[in-house]
Amino acid sequence: MYDGILRSWGIVPFQTPFLDISSPLAAWDCARLGWDVMLNNPCNPLHLAYNYSPFWLTASGVPLGVRDTTAVGWVLDILFIASLSLLPPPRHFVELLLVLAASLSTIVVFALERANADIIMFLLALAAGLLAGRGPKGRMIGYGFVLLSALLKYYPVMFFITLFRERIAVFAAVALVVAASAAAFWAVYHADIVRGWANIPTGRYDTDLFAAKNLPALIGMMVESTAASLRGAPAVGQAVTVGLYAGLVGAALAITRRLLRLPELSAATAELSGLERVLMVIGSAVIVGCFFAGQSIGYRGIFLLLVMPGLLTLSRSEASSLRALCLATAMVIVFLMWGECLRRALDGGFGFWLLRELGWWWSVSILLALVLDFLRESSVLSGALRWRGRQPLQPQ
16 A cells, blocks of 8 residues: 555655665664775665765764664654744645645655655754844854755755855854865865765656756757767767757746846845745755756755745735746646656656756746845845945846
């Protein structure tokens, strides 16, 4: 029954639940036994070499191991589900439907079934967002959570985008501490960091992995395959990949620029609550950064849950163009979060895959605009422009 339910959700389950959290737990087991887990990790259920940050291993003295996988998985999942009650609530019935659809989506259920470490990163991001509206001490604690998450998983360094809300002096002080911590981390662990990167898996371009390179790379491979009988076919495929990637980036930047030039955008984002704005920007920064950095497994899309409250509030804007744009984007995001379920249920082929990839590019373009809008109105940028005798950027 368990297997059947998950497969109907678009998820192919492992033999036992909470597979992903067993990886760091297994690494702790073998590290305590003296194994070089980045070379060989026999404690791992799949015998995979360790590919997380070596910073996890500093906690190997914690008396937890593979035998505790079920308990740890349940705790993480329950904390995640409970944390959703801290998100800004929807205000209308349609918004409620969209939030429920996103919360029950394939992406979220997959993250919970695997008890992936991204759940921990989500909790730390939410904690940082909640603390961002507190006093100076609370915000500093939040930045501590962000630094911890970045040392554990690297990509959460994007959470530091909230630092741009600070005065320049505070920004500089925290940035100096972060840079010093990163330098010390690299000095101590650089060999293990490089080895861990080599163990990070990659996959096909037509699965649940999302990345900027998926669409152009697969189209390039298809062209190369079609032209296989022609001399120089690999060069043709590569040229198509590069050209298509450049075209998609150009289109994304054009969409972003067009949205940033809407005078209604700044007025609408100014009406967001502090928590809605911060969470929306954190979630947007993570998705945009991971999209262009490389392939991410679908469950990283749980950060889209942070984007939804702010995006839905923007969909209530008085400007009809912005209202329609944000509501449509929220619907596209829900579609993407259910993408793997729909692909399997509809036996989606190339057409469905292309629609989904274009949906990612559209959503990332909108999220990038929201991030840049936040930055152009940030205290740091405004202060820096005033110091140089220039005016902050304004929509035209």
